[in-house]
Amino acid sequence: MKRSAVLAIRHYHLDPANGRPDYWVWSLTPPEGLGAEFFEVRPATSGELTPLYELPARIAELRRTGADSAALEETVRACADWITRTGLRGIAHRLQVLAPVVVEFQLPDELRDLEMFPWELGLVDGLPLSLHQVVFVRGVRLHASRADEAPPPPHLRVLALFSLPRTKRPVDLGAHRTVLRAELLDLAAGGREGSVPMELRTRQFGVSRGTLSGMLREPGGWDVIHVVAHGLPGSLALEHADGTADEVGTRDLLRLLAPARGRTRLLFLSACWSGSRVADEDNGGTSGQDAALTSLAASVAERLGCAVVAMRFPVSTDFARAVAVRMYRYLLRLGHELPQALNNAVVDSVTDARLAERRTPLFGAATPMLFGAAARTLRLPGRPMTRGPLRGVPVRAVGGLPERPRSFVGRLREMTAASAALAPGSGLTGAVVHGPEGMGATTCASLLAHDHREAFDVILWHPRPTPREAAGRPGADPFEDLLTNLTVQMPGIGVPSPLPHWKELIDKSMRHRLRLLLVLDAADRAIGLDPRFADLIEQFAGADGPSRILLTSRSELPGVAAALPRMELRALDVRDLTQIIHTLPRLGALARSRRNRVLMDKVLRRTHGRPGLLMDAESNAGTVRELENWIREH
Incomplete structure (x- = not known):
């Protein structure tokens, strides 16, 4: 969208009883600054604004009580009618004439709450402005410095995080991660017109403050950070060390994201309420600028100087995924600026018959929000790219760890439980993932290992026995091969000669506080070939230290390491x-x-x-x- 307009308020009056505006004058400066137009707004009482102030709370109550889609849409439509009739008056029709257009807000600090109202719901010919290609950009105030300490790499770096803490009612994000990752990899495919060299990192389990901080401090930085998580107004749910939910408030999140300032260009907060207004007391009761921050997304956009996409209301994971996938397609393949890319994605998704939001088009159209001065004209990649794709980075020394699974859906209960067992503060020493042949235990273990690699110094993957080993190939000793690999991979322990007894090796690793993840694939078969594997598992599972053991098996391994929790894989639906x-x-x-x-x-x-x-x-x-x-x- 090349066309941009400014919607400002220069004159206003606040009701002394409640501090809300009871009079104001909109100033609309059209594209190219061709003379401002003025529109006076005089609500009959300041109480007319109450439904807009209370809209998030009303939406939350409707969702909590399980109200149907009709009740949800009716509540939103009531606000849309007031916005059309009184709040915007003739501006809605004027903006529809100017469309496609990006509209930037310029409001006094005392009226920042007004900026958070869903002005996208101004109706023209029965459709909201967002479906007429009118995009509002909020939080355009502070112009953060874009001076980078070092030039960015000649490829796009994308970090996608999917936080899945253990809760009573977890949401399965497996399909979201799989589809989004597949789309981004497809966009990065080489040899095709419109491909973008891309380094993609995704993480679905074990997204804690520590892992996020470590990823953000990597020297290369990230162009795009995509976060999928549970959310409340002013906070995101990451994971504690024991796998439970860690509610990270706005202030703490800003501290975590500080290393991204001046490097990250787009942050996509696919979290409920991430764009919703936050009351001043939620910001610690501070004064001045901190107290004026009106949402998690607005805070991030202002402090980091980047574009932020956020969600005003809770939406289905299918809708959030559809908007994200389509937005990246328009942004990276078709070269659209961010406002146009997001708007096209919203229009496509609201009208998609396969999505539940088709029944609540006003609700869906008002949910995605755009923040930050950088959002107005952002293009990606926006700099010369190297030839050929760069789809990911090699995992640091991890033995024979298989590639990250591309297609992983379901298994939420089992995966969150296993992920929590591997977490540093779990109090457990590992887990057993088991199920009949073909249930995907190896795939589960591979994804868990990839998603927890920042928590360990070494990940050693011991593969399932080969047919030749099972047949007793002369000279083959998988157990001795495992011990050799352990000594080679363990930093600081060295390669002793002759090879020590395995109990001595494990004791030494514990004394060194080595963070080792040992994955034994098809542990039941390994034990059947060599009983020493059972003894090693018992010793490892009973040791005290930061290391963990992860076993896959066709059975639950009765009589072996009883202290390890079992996660049984059943048939997928x-x-x-x-x-x-x-x-x-x-x-x-x-x-x-x-x-x-x-x-x-x-x-x-x-x-x-x-x-x-x-x-x-x-x-x-x-x-x-x-x-x-x-x-x-x-």
Whole structure:
């Protein structure tokens, strides 16, 4: 959007009884500054503004009581009617004529609450302004310095965090992470027009203050930070060391994000209420500038000098994911400026028949918000890029850790429990993830290892026994290979000769306070081949220190390390399997054609809820005929 306008208030009066405005004059400066237009607003009483001040609380109450979508939309529409009739008066029609246009607020500090009202709901021809390509940008006050200490890398660096603390009613963000990651990787694909060299880091479990701080202090910094989390007005829910929820308030979050100042260009807060107004007392009762901050997103935009996308109200994870994926597509592939990219994403999502927000178009249109002076004209990547894609960074020395799983959906209860067991303050020494063949225990362990890598000095992945090892290959000794790898990977312990007894090795690692994550894939098979694995597991699980052990198995390993919690993997439901299919290159391509619907139904039935069988179908889905052969064989 090249066109921009300024909506300001120069004259106003506050009701002495409650400090709210009972009179003001809008000044609308159209694009190119071609003379300001003035619109006087005189509510009958200052009480007319009460529904707008109380709209967030009313929305929260409706959601808490499980009100239907009609009640939600009716509440929002009442505010939209007042905004159209009184609050904006003729401005709504004027902005619709100017569209597409970015509208910047310039309001006195005493009227900053007005900036947070959902002016997007001004109705023209029955549609809100946001669906007429009118984008409001809030928090345009402080112009933070953009002077970088070092030039940014010649590729885009993107950090996506998905905070999943243990709660009574956790929200499964697996599909959100999988779809968003797949879209970003697709945007970074080389050899295609519009591809962007991108370094992408995602983390779904173990998002604590410490891990966030460590990631933000990496020398390269981050162009884009995308945070998906539970939220309340003025706070985000990260994770404590024991995996429980850590409510991080605005002040603490600003301190955590301080290293991103001058480097990060876009922060996407996909969290409920992240754009919602915060009362002054929520900012510690301070005076002056701190007391004037009106939302978590506004605070971040002003202090960091970056663009911020946030959510005014709670929305479904499907809607939040759809808006994010579409916005990045418009921003990175089609080269749109951020206001246009976000607006297009909102319009696409509000009118998407597959999303629940189609039934509440006003609510959906008013939820995404844009903050910060930098947001008005932001383009990404915005600097020369290197040739070819850079899809991620190599994991630091982690032995044979498999690549991060691309398609991971479901398993929320099991994964949050296992993640909490691996956390530094859990009081546990590890976990056992088990289930029948094909249930995805290895995939779960791989994702857990990747998401916890900042918590450990070394991650050592011991692979499942090969058929040759199971058959007793001469000279093969997997247990001795594991001990050798341990001595090689352990910093400060060295490589003794001859190899010490494994108990001595573990004791020495504990004395050195080595933070080691040892992952034994298919531990049941390893124990069946060599009983020493069972003894090592017992010793490791009973040791006191920061190290952890993670086991995968087809059984719950009865009689082995009873103190380790067990997470049993059961069959995935059809919805989860369908989400995985749409992230896979072969099956996903076939599933997008309606004529293959019966074929996909057969695949779902043949997998019996086992993601491993789905991956086997994917490897045999080069053509429809190949997939039909796989179906007949299963």
